[in-house]
Amino acid sequence: MKRTRLSICARKRRYGSEEEAREAIVRAAIILRPYRCDRCEMFHLTSRTKGKRVARPVG
Ligand SMILES: [Zn+2]
Structure with a gap:
């Protein structure tokens, strides 16, 4: 996984554990x-899922 941008880290909410x-x-x-941030060593949330969007029923 590529490094988390420091600016993203700073504005994202931090979670002390993956459970949280x-x-x-x-x-x-x-x-x-959830993903482990290599900047603050805590967890953040991302809406990106490996570039693959979750299929949603259309119509
Ligand atoms: Zn962070």
Whole structure:
């Protein structure tokens, strides 16, 4: 994984553990994925999922 930009790290919410991050995901209305930040050593959430969008029924 590429390094997290420091500016992104600074403005993102930080979670002390992956469990904590996952709890936030459960409450969120959109698909999120937790990842370990190599800047602050904590967890952030990202809406990007390996460049592959989650399929949504159309119509
Ligand atoms: Zn960070």
